[in-house]
Amino acid sequence: MTPTYTRKDFTSDQDVRWCPGCGDYSILAQIQRVLPDIGKPRHEIAFVSGIGCSSRLPYYMNTYGFHTIHGRAPAIATGLKSVNPNLSVWVVTGDGDGLSIGGNHLLHVMRRNVDLNIILFNNQIYGLTKGQYSPTSEFGKQTKSSPVGNIDHPIRPIGVALAAEASFVARTMDRDTKHLQQTLLAAAAHKGTSFVEVYQNCNIFNDGAFFPLTEKATKADNTVVLEHGKPLIFGKEREKGIRLNGLTPEVVKLSEVDESELLVHDAERADPVLAMLLDRMTHPQFPVPLGVFRRVERPCYEQLMQGQVDRERKRKTPDLAQVFRRGNTWEVTKRS
Amino acid sequence: MTPTYTRKDFTSDQDVRWCPGCGDYSILAQIQRVLPDIGKPRHEIAFVSGIGCSSRLPYYMNTYGFHTIHGRAPAIATGLKSVNPNLSVWVVTGDGDGLSIGGNHLLHVMRRNVDLNIILFNNQIYGLTKGQYSPTSEFGKQTKSSPVGNIDHPIRPIGVALAAEASFVARTMDRDTKHLQQTLLAAAAHKGTSFVEVYQNCNIFNDGAFFPLTEKATKADNTVVLEHGKPLIFGKEREKGIRLNGLTPEVVKLSEVDESELLVHDAERADPVLAMLLDRMTHPQFPVPLGVFRRVERPCYEQLMQGQVDRERKRKTPDLAQVFRRGNTWEVTKRS
């Protein structure tokens, strides 16, 4: 039986060392808030991170934790989960850690569908190294390493996850604590890789990157919350919706178009095409979708691995002495 | 003026060392055949490859060539193209080289849109290391390293390219020499990263992987050739077509459905959604699309880079002495 926890049970004795005002605080707090509800005893939870501001998170969690090296957390978590499928394993990464140096591991862990909860803190900047552009930074952005503008076309985290056919893909924001909590819980409940992109404000090196989406005044018009089976409606008065025109989404007014014409979200669609289409909706042309883009079931890597072990064990009794003797053997006797 | 070449001009003096019957021979031959037509003098062409059977190709080309290390050819080519944008740079890679160890470089080079022609030889196996499963190997495949079956969910090369928003994405096959030539020519003509997946038979370790698509008897029914602006029609008698039902493609008979209802290919659509949808069409449920999935224009990385240099040069005359003196300076004189 899992003990009844409170947030405090998940708070370690280490001082939290992020810049005051950093969005990471909220994400940490929501993680600590939802963990009591995932039904796992504390010692069966492990947090694995790479390197970056965000990746300091495991130090603050009173669970098992491993602050590893830059970009490699998905691989380390794969090893851990492979040898102990019973653990609830969380990967904490940043837009640089996860999509720059670690992009390939992320891709491969998702296609393998290792049962991990991957939380990518996207602040569109390298925080820890003091402000260079990241793979999600906007084109043209001036930073320390791009004084006359970034010439890299930004990457879409959700798009990469979908290309890898991740079985759970969602997006949420540091400032929407409720939605963040819901999303984390949904991720935890999902069997298979859960990929959650969290928009996170770095108030030191990229302040306000998501303000149009996160601030009260503009949020309702600039975001649309995806709910499985529900039409895409948004706006302060929920007066707008998204309709599909062929393969092209368009914003319509509910005063002009009937709700029944709206695009209805289907997170459980077998193929990721709808999710891919939604991922293309970007601010300011469209409201930015938040919530679960995709949630499908497919076998988890560690289960398949364990399954092969179990099956093989039944098929062939392990016998070391017999294995040693495989192939041709011969006896040497003492010569007279 | 570019000299008039023949295939022979692109043949180096090194003996080709692939297994007899390998699909690589055809790809090499088609490359050598089309190069005379790309309008570049031989010394302005460079082939860069990683490691793998396929990656031996540069040795056989009488151009500049560099057989580098495993998975890194896109990065090396990026450096080369950055410092000499005038070269025609070709990257030759395999499904292991490009999508396993090199997946991240591939992703990033495509999002940056470096003007390279990337040819990925997909034989769904590790050839050079003698037959382990690769990231494109089918689930359950038994190989040397998966004696009881591969448990990795395969990756779709085209899907990854589209997620990276590659500006030119195409697929062709070793055995269809005409289509292969056409596709290579189209790739060469495109400014920006051209990504071409080539189905290639490894007759030693994975013989026949693509036979349903490549062999005369079955090819017409199992593939559909994408042509910009044309409806998707296939079949031995061109008697079948693809129609969209919402976001879901379906195979229809032209005897039952009018051609006007068919999905019309639009390779130049701004967003990659249609291409992504097409990429989901897989054998045996669907005919496998061949041809150009996507071809859009966006600025190339090396041009943007050069552009910044040129603009900055105009803005600030380079003056080393002045740069040395930047910030506060002071004069020390001989003390009396």
Added chain:
Amino acid sequence: MTTASSTTTKSGDKRELDRVTIRFAGDSGDGMQLVGSHFTTTSAVIGNDVQTLPDFPAEIRAPAGSLPGVSAFQISFAAEDIFTPGDRPDVLVAMNPAALKANLSELPRGATIIVNDDEFNKANLKKAAYEENPLDTDALDGFTVHRVPITSMTTRALEDSDLTAQQKARCKNFFALGLMYWLFDRPLDSTLDMINEKFATRATLREANVAVLKAGHAYGETTEMFHETFHVPPAELEPGLYRNITGNAATALGFLAASQQAGTPLFYGSYPITPASDVLHELARFKNFGVKTFQAEDEISAVCATVGAAWGGALALTGTSGPGLALKGEAVGMAVMVELPMVIINVQRGGPSTGLPTKTEQADLLQAIYGRNGESPLCIVAPCTPSDCFTMAIEAFRIAVKHMTPVIYLSDGYLGNGAEPWKIPDVASLPAIKVAYATQPGEGEEFLPYKRDEWLARPWAIPGTEGLEHRIGTLEKQDLTGNVSYDPANHQHMTDLRAAKIERIADDIPPLEAFGGDSGELAVVGWGGTYGALRSAVTRAQRRGAKVSHIHLRHLNPMPKNTGELLSRFDKVLVAELNCGQLRALLRAKFLIDCAGLNKVAGQPFRVSEVEAKIDELCAGEKN
């Protein structure tokens, strides 16, 4: 046959020999590795000591008949303990002109050459870049050449078979094998058994191979080409049950055994690479033992997953070859920092860079020691023979788990692909590996993840254990607690502790022994796969009266405690290795001993004669 001490006694038309070395050479498609391994097993079964050396020329099949396409297999079999597959073959079987050309320079004058006469046609001669047929010129003067029409004899033997012409041609290696069996007085049974087993359900192939094998044997017996046959009597081997084993297979079995002895499942994270891939292939077949193999997307993922598995409490193993080890450097440093037990296999190959992937070399020793940022000490062991791969695999995990450290296990292509008879150990006699995970501390006690035992090892506290929740990481950590610490004195302290922990392993490994006197004129020092060549050369020199001993290191970091002292008892020290002097540099730096070097970087193992010559040069006074 050229063995210095061979005693030859006529017994009927059989000549008795102490030792023979044969090389089978042909095209990559000719099945030379297969007949080589048949010959090996047969020779071992009748009691010879055996050593083998496969030689794959390149990674891909080159065009048939070309020089780069030549594949060879050398086997040495003897009536005495031998340590190498022989310097130069006494007999060469050349299946085509390219095979002859590629190997001729290796033959000592007087050697026997058996060629497949049928293949010395215009086309093949051209592919081998022969202007004239060497069989018709004086190119082979000084050798005993036998021209055997192997291809046509094979076809004839299969006249009645239903095989296709191509399939028939593929059988010709068995003709050569049968002929060699006759020539060297070996029974066919073992090969016949194997053919029957392999083709149990394919009668046509089975019958064809049997027919051709027998035809080859009969050819020897009936033609008058060979005037005598040879007999190599059984060697005086330690009694027991034997099998032939390659180093890579022994490595896999050793790690499997380590897992069984530890009662802890093995996790193997790897990315295919020549010549290490076979370890992955072998281990993937032991899922019934609980072995989990993870074919990663690259070497970095492979080592990182292995670190994760170590954290999770598995016997965590990763494996690769040269360039892969370079890629793993950063993550191995992580393992050093978090002090988790794991083993990193490196089957060394020719370098630098991609280098010579199928060739052997020992040039990764210093990479293993220093190939990471910062002061990052770890333990290094190196097996010295194919069989020893088994032993040292267990040793590697014994140390890793007891001392909570990553251990690099340095094999090489020569060991990995080479085979020798392995005395199958009794499972009950294998050393134990004690795994003791940390458990919940007593009431009022605090769990300290970086508190150390008498070996300076920290506890192995695995996720899932109640009450031990704690954080580890790659920033410098505070002593005892493991919390992040930027304190200068702590950093010095932890740096010292990490170094001392590795040094202390020296108290836990056997002292170094000298083969020969414990002091003398010359110590020949080696490590890894050169063991056989060095032991043979030293033995021969000793027989000639030289005061030379052989000292072979299997623990390279730390070294056995008596290393410096032992070496200092010799007038001269010669460090022989297949690199430019890496162990030599370590010994000079550590012990300030003026070691000489015998170094070779040619992708090939030492020849015994090369080592002997060097010994003679250094022991000039003692020369007989």
Added chain:
Amino acid sequence: MTTASSTTTKSGDKRELDRVTIRFAGDSGDGMQLVGSHFTTTSAVIGNDVQTLPDFPAEIRAPAGSLPGVSAFQISFAAEDIFTPGDRPDVLVAMNPAALKANLSELPRGATIIVNDDEFNKANLKKAAYEENPLDTDALDGFTVHRVPITSMTTRALEDSDLTAQQKARCKNFFALGLMYWLFDRPLDSTLDMINEKFATRATLREANVAVLKAGHAYGETTEMFHETFHVPPAELEPGLYRNITGNAATALGFLAASQQAGTPLFYGSYPITPASDVLHELARFKNFGVKTFQAEDEISAVCATVGAAWGGALALTGTSGPGLALKGEAVGMAVMVELPMVIINVQRGGPSTGLPTKTEQADLLQAIYGRNGESPLCIVAPCTPSDCFTMAIEAFRIAVKHMTPVIYLSDGYLGNGAEPWKIPDVASLPAIKVAYATQPGEGEEFLPYKRDEWLARPWAIPGTEGLEHRIGTLEKQDLTGNVSYDPANHQHMTDLRAAKIERIADDIPPLEAFGGDSGELAVVGWGGTYGALRSAVTRAQRRGAKVSHIHLRHLNPMPKNTGELLSRFDKVLVAELNCGQLRALLRAKFLIDCAGLNKVAGQPFRVSEVEAKIDELCAGEKN
């Protein structure tokens, strides 16, 4: 003020000093680095020799007022040539309790402490884990403590300003700066100039900063807290135009200059990492010089793109710190194999693994030499002061291009972040770098990509050149042609050639010089950023009569030809380095000289006194 040789003469109420060391310490948000650099410039401008040491505690801003949040900047200024930022500060400016606590142990007894009294409140004391206010206990006995209400004085000075309360509070560092200017008799002009420039368009901020700076200065003058002020007269520096420069900035300028001198555009491929990132930031600003910077997706991509750029004929540069160098190992091996010229910067930091990213260390020397598979020799240089970073950057490319080899340039965190006055060189006097790409061979001549010149360098033949189409690759290559070759003798030959090429560079670098006698009792040997500490310590020991010399290596592989010979002329050799003895191991292995070691791995540079103590220990006989 504690300088041993300080001569103090009363001149009015000003005391004259030879040398003073000040440390500004406060919260990360307090702007200590900024005032430190102002003080540095001002001191330099009035002619002092200056050395500085910034000290960032951690990578992220820790909570305000906490111990891990303390940021410090130390500056030493003197009337004579100095080489280090001082062992221990004479004066500490502590902006809050945490700053006091974190730095107190560094202060010598008798030091002056100036605290911001306002911040010693309950909340801040708690954050610094002080139970009682140290200003009220005897904790500071033995120090001269001045309690200055800096925060409130700052606010008062800004009563009329339109700034927000928070903005006002942020100005308090300028109050401290003004006060220190008064105390050490420095003019305000240079800082006023800089304020005016920086806030040219923001009048409110400009006026506020000026007001507060002046208020601090006035506070010193009007209160009676300080009984005397101090004067440090100008040093006898080489005449010329100077500026202050950090090692990282000098590195960037050096490589920029190399590119100009070579007439070849610079390509810089890098991935951000502390403390190397500043080189990227600096170079990104020189696009007008044709510099192309490529921020790669990781270190592997960065180094690979750089290899591609080298192939394309650019001056190809990549840069990183410790863990990044580990990742680059495999690709650096590629550069060795294809013999292309490039430079790899490694700004070393504390290790192993992530280690202490903001701290300095010299523990990557052996990684630089050996951190790749196979025998993979390359050239290594190391600058020894921030200014020398400029010089050695040019030297690195001179060697790379002439000898067609990758060169590793080993800087460190101390050099990279530390600053010193740099005598601005005359552009016309910079050394030339000759770039000569291969051109089309004459009629009937064959182009051979691996044919070598007298330095054993192969031609630099870049794509785009007519008639030179050829293939390079990472498999072993045939001599001359560069084609793939599996031939054993060729592999040996090429291995030897690659090694000889690097060794031959020794003929192209200046001999090693000793500071002090060319022989004697003790040679103190160092490399890299420890130069200042070693030079100071040796100078002091020499003044006391010790027969000690300082020998500093800037070329580490190969070493200058006379290295062994020079060292052998000393009775004892001490190798002092910020690692566990890496150069020492090299010297012992190469020259069999029994070097002693002075080693420190604490993330901190040597203190001069530490080195002196060790010298004294070794020169016990000469002690005065």
